[in-house]
Amino acid sequence: MGRHRYRIEPRLYAVGSPGPDSPVLVTANYKMTFDALRKELGGQNAWILVLETGGINVWCAAGKGTFGTEEVARRVKTTRLAEVVNHRRLILPQLGAPGVAAHRVREECGFSVVYGPVRAQDIPRFLTERMKTTPEMRRVVFPVSERLALAPVELAGFLRPTGWAFLALFLLAGIGPWVFSPSASWHRGLGASGVWLAGILCGAVITPVLLPWIPGRAFSAKGGLVGGCFAACIAAFFWEALGVFQGMALLVALPVISSFAAMNFTGATPFTSPSGVEKEMRRAIPLQAAAVVLAVTLWVGSTFAG
Amino acid sequence: MEGFRYMDGVSTLRLEEVACVGCGMCPTVCPHGIFTVDRGKATILDRDACMECGACAKNCPSDALSVTPGVGCASYVIQGWLGGRKELFRNISKHANV
């Protein structure tokens, strides 16, 4: 969907006026990655070899294998790189390493692979210091700016579930001793939808932003904690209006929604392992399911108690 | 990564020391600084910080390292439960280009 807008043609590009001794940097054909690299190389003479990764960035394409050994060897051949440069060295971004076996690239196309720094902004230093890296240049980081930038992506991912949740909530909201009431559906449904949105906000935005400072390891626990604090504040303000049953329902529902949304954020971080996520989910999902049942029971039950 | 720790005792990362030739590739490619190479042999410093990206095993020329690579993502794990694991490795659409 609109991917081609972010795509550039895979071939050999020149930055400045490179010659046969200029370095060759390899990257993905995701336009933002390419532009960032070109910007950092400003003022230098270098070649950029762009691989076909389907418009996907280096890290994701390496995980998929499209930024991979075969593609590197293929591009080196199709661009006739061996005739363009005298040396036999390719500089690859370190984050491409999950897809590329450096020793096999050399076997397949005669070029040896040097892994450059994780971040494009360290590349000028890497080049001027004869391809030396510091440990910092080799580590991924996950600063608050990056976590915040992911918020719109996370929220967009919850658009469709939110539609379904609203439908279910407005339907459930109308159920009571009166069998089904449109006015109850509207009023109670609005309130419940608000709780849903608050839960998503807690789990998909607040938890990611505060991530390293929230106690615990599991994202579902962190999300549950944030949602719990938020729910306690709301409950304290509206306890009279809510009553015991609805108040309790709120205290269970908001944390569980937040917990689930936060668990979903595992996929956007550069430090969660699949084995870890699996372990977390095996524990969290049964608890989350039980909490949902409890919250719905309390909420629907509140109409009978009134 | 300081301030960021995830689940302990779960990484599938394994190092077979006898096979290691001390080439220094694993400390180069690991984005979490898991390895050090000393006197011709690699050592795992902090297995619990491993995110199972697979970079080290892929680039080890002597097959001394093994790890089950994948993406640490909830929807990926759910799909793994529902379907085959292998296919899944290919599915990372969720993190496209962030």
Ligand code: SF4
């Ligand atoms: S799998 Fe990735 S994170 Fe784990 S040790 Fe290897 S390179 Fe480092």
Ligand code: SF4
């Ligand atoms: S990449 Fe393999 S051979 Fe090289 S140091 Fe690491 S474990 Fe040893």
